[in-house]
Amino acid sequence: MVGKYLARPGLAIMALLAAGVALYSLRYYGALTDRWLDVDPKIHAVITQVPVRALTHMLIAPVALLLGPFQFFSRLRAKYPKVHRGSGRVYVAACVIAGIGGLATAPSASGGPVAGLGFGILAVLWVATTLGAWRAAVQRQFALHRLLMRFSYAMTFGAVTLRLQIPIGLALGFSDYSAMSVWLAYTSWVPNVIIVALYSVTEALRRPLAPATV
Numbered sequence: 001m002v003g004k005y006l007a008r009p010g011l012a013i014m015a016l017l018a019a020g021v022a023l024y025s026l027r028y029y030g031a032l033t034d035r036w037l038d039v040d041p042k043i044h045a046v047i048t049q050v051p052v053r054a055l056t057h058m059l060i061a062p063v064a065l066l067l068g069p070f071q072f073f074s075r076l077r078a079k080y081p082k083v084h085r086g087s088g089r090v091y092v093a094a095c096v097i098a099g100i101g102g103l104a105t106a107p108s109a110s111g112g113p114v115a116g117l118g119f120g121i122l123a124v125l126w127v128a129t130t131l132g133a134w135r136a137a138v139q140r141q142f143a144l145h146r147l148l149m150r151f152s153y154a155m156t157f158g159a160v161t162l163r164l165q166i167p168i169g170l171a172l173g174f175s176d177y178s179a180m181s182v183w184l185a186y187t188s189w190v191p192n193v194i195i196v197a198l199y200s201v202t203e204a205l206r207r208p209l210a211p212a213t214v
């Protein structure tokens with residue numbers, strides 16, 4: 001009961017943070033016309049090195065970040081099921097395209113191979129989980145669909161937790177984003193996945209058992 005009321009403000013805060021990070025990412029459109037607005041010099045170098053891969057990722061991933069939270073509002077889902085399906089398809093397409101772009105960019109990550117490995121693992125899990133969630137919806141396995149979409153968005157939301165962790169890294173003495181990205185490539189998403197796993201297990205344990213049929 002309490003969880004139900006806490007869930008809505010939680011979702012609203014998640015949507016606001018996601019929108020903030022997604023809108024801030026619009027500055028990467030400037031790269032298409034060689035205008036670099038508040039872009040970290042080492043990320044600038046990554047884009048210069050692998051422009052199609054990096055920009056495919058950086059310009060499309062924000063679409064998934066922005067749409068994701070609205071998919072979890074149960075009232076919206078119940079009232080406008082067609083909107084949920086349409087926006088869900090765009091979310092899946094954005095994750096798959098941006099995930100492939102992220103995977104292709106990972107070997108050039110500004111933080112070096114250890115950071116690249118973290119982002120690479122994330123990309124593979126992100127695409128696989130999202131495609132699994134989509135397949136479950138098509139097969140009308142809605143409990144599995146909901147569970148996998150939670151995991152998918154936990155990874156998408158890594159874009160927000162990564163940026164929230166940057167001030168902490170600076171306070172800890174890292175000189176810039178690239179220096180701390182060896183850690184961020186893991187700490188930005190592993191805790192999110194653990195939180196979703198714990199939440200889902202707790203929810204399953206709380207649910208009353210279905211009455212025996214035999």
Ligand code: HEM
Pocket residue numbers: 021022025028043046057058061062064065099102103105106108109110111115116119120122123124126155156157158159178181
């Ligand atoms: C969840 C799977 C994701 C993977 C595997 C991934 C992977 C990567 C990689 C490898 C880089 C280059 C980092 C570097 O050179 O240090 C990068 C940067 C970036 N990614 Fe992602 N990313 C993911 C999610 C997202 C999402 C959801 C967004 C939405 C905003 C996003 C937006 C960006 C942006 C804007 C950059 C440029 C660096 C920055 O501004 O911090 N990524 N990503």
